[in-house]
Amino acid sequence: MRVVLIPIALAGALLAPGPARAQVLSDGHVDYAARIVDGQFRSQIKDGTRGTTVWRDVPAVTFAVLDAARTTVPSSPSFAFLGTPGSAVWMLPQTQRAGLLWPGWNTEELSNAQVDGAVSWRLDSVDGPGSVSVFQSGTFGNPEIVFRSNDGLPDTYSIPLGTHAHANWAFSREGAYRLTFTMSARLSGGQTASDTQTLAVTVGTATNPTPTPTPDPGAPGGPSPTATPTPGIPGAPDTPATGDTTSAPALRPLSARLSGRTLRLRVRLDRRAKVAVTLRRSGRTTAHAKTRTVSPGTRTLKLRLNKRPKAGRHIVRITATTEGRSRTRTIALRVRN
Structure with missing residues (x-):
C-alpha cells in the first residue's frame, strides 16, 4: 500500500469547505425584513421568488438588477436626483414587473409584544460605481425619497409595525454594489437592539451572475403577488405602497x-x-x-x-x-x- 503524506496546512485546505455561493435573486418578490430569530432582533431577506417563503441571511443573497431594468432619467426637475435627463438608470419599479426583481420592506413578523414602536431602517453606506436611490411614487405624482446616496449618508427611514411596502430602487451605473443597512428597534423590555448587514447587488448585463436555477426548500408561504407591468419611471400617482403610504404624511x-x-x-x-x-x-x-x-x-x-x-x-x-x-x-x- 502506498502512503502519501500531505502537509498539515494543505490537508486543512483540502478538507475545509469552500465559501457558500450566494443565492442570486433576479425575478419575483423579496422583502428586506425585520424579525425576531432565536430571541434576537435580526434583519433578513424574505424570499418569495419561487412561490414559497424562504428566510435568508442578508450576506447569503445577491440582488440581480437585470438589463431589462434599464431606462432613462425623465426631464422633469422632480427626478433630477437620479442624474442628467436622458441618461441611463437601472430601476426596479415600485409595482411588480415580470422578469425583474421586486424588492420591498417588511415589519409584519414583529408584534407589539416584541417591539415598542416603529423600526428604524438606515442606509449607512454604498460601495459601488454609482449612486443609489430608493423612492416611492407620491400622492401628487412626484417622487418621495426613502434613501438617496448622492447627497450624503446615512439616511434613516421609520417603518411602523405591520408594514409591507415597495418602492423604486434606482442605480445610476452598471456594476457591483454593496449596500450596508442597519435596522434597529426598541424592544418591549426597554433595551434598543440593532442589526447591521451588507447586501450585495449586481446591476446590468456585464456584471450579473447567472441566477441560481434550482429552488430550495423553505417554510410554506403564499404565492408571489402579481401586478400589471409598469415600464419606465412613474411620473404620475401610482398604487400606494401597502400599509405605509396611507398612514405617512404626503x-x-x-x-x-x-x-x-x-x-x-x-x-x-x-x-x-x-x-x-x-x-x-x-x-x-x-x-x-x-x-x-x-x-x-x-x-x-x-x-x-x-x-x-x-x-x-x-x-x-x-x-x-x-x-x-x-x-x-x-x-x-x-x-x-
Missing part, C-alpha cells in the same frame, strides 16, 4: 427662498405633521431650523436657520412626521453672496 415642497438666515419654504401636506428642515451640501449639513408643527394644506413656512449657509447650491431636506411615520423630500436652493 409631502411636496413647492419653492424655497433664502433671505439672510430666514428660509421661506412653501410646502403642501395632506395632514398635520411635524416638519424638520436641514440644508445639505456635498453630503454635509450646512444649516438647520427648529422642528415645527404644520397644519395640512399649502403653507409658506418662515424658518429661522441656525446660521447663514455659504454661497452655492444646497439641498433643502424636509422631513414630515405623523405618529412616528415619516416622509422626506428635497428641493434645490441657490444661496447667493
Whole structure:
C-alpha cells in the first residue's frame, strides 16, 4: 500500500469547505425584513421568488438588477436626483414587473409584544460605481425619497409595525454594489437592539451572475403577488405602497427662498405633521431650523436657520412626521453672496 503524506496546512485546505455561493435573486418578490430569530432582533431577506417563503441571511443573497431594468432619467426637475435627463438608470419599479426583481420592506413578523414602536431602517453606506436611490411614487405624482446616496449618508427611514411596502430602487451605473443597512428597534423590555448587514447587488448585463436555477426548500408561504407591468419611471400617482403610504404624511415642497438666515419654504401636506428642515451640501449639513408643527394644506413656512449657509447650491431636506411615520423630500436652493 502506498502512503502519501500531505502537509498539515494543505490537508486543512483540502478538507475545509469552500465559501457558500450566494443565492442570486433576479425575478419575483423579496422583502428586506425585520424579525425576531432565536430571541434576537435580526434583519433578513424574505424570499418569495419561487412561490414559497424562504428566510435568508442578508450576506447569503445577491440582488440581480437585470438589463431589462434599464431606462432613462425623465426631464422633469422632480427626478433630477437620479442624474442628467436622458441618461441611463437601472430601476426596479415600485409595482411588480415580470422578469425583474421586486424588492420591498417588511415589519409584519414583529408584534407589539416584541417591539415598542416603529423600526428604524438606515442606509449607512454604498460601495459601488454609482449612486443609489430608493423612492416611492407620491400622492401628487412626484417622487418621495426613502434613501438617496448622492447627497450624503446615512439616511434613516421609520417603518411602523405591520408594514409591507415597495418602492423604486434606482442605480445610476452598471456594476457591483454593496449596500450596508442597519435596522434597529426598541424592544418591549426597554433595551434598543440593532442589526447591521451588507447586501450585495449586481446591476446590468456585464456584471450579473447567472441566477441560481434550482429552488430550495423553505417554510410554506403564499404565492408571489402579481401586478400589471409598469415600464419606465412613474411620473404620475401610482398604487400606494401597502400599509405605509396611507398612514405617512404626503409631502411636496413647492419653492424655497433664502433671505439672510430666514428660509421661506412653501410646502403642501395632506395632514398635520411635524416638519424638520436641514440644508445639505456635498453630503454635509450646512444649516438647520427648529422642528415645527404644520397644519395640512399649502403653507409658506418662515424658518429661522441656525446660521447663514455659504454661497452655492444646497439641498433643502424636509422631513414630515405623523405618529412616528415619516416622509422626506428635497428641493434645490441657490444661496447667493
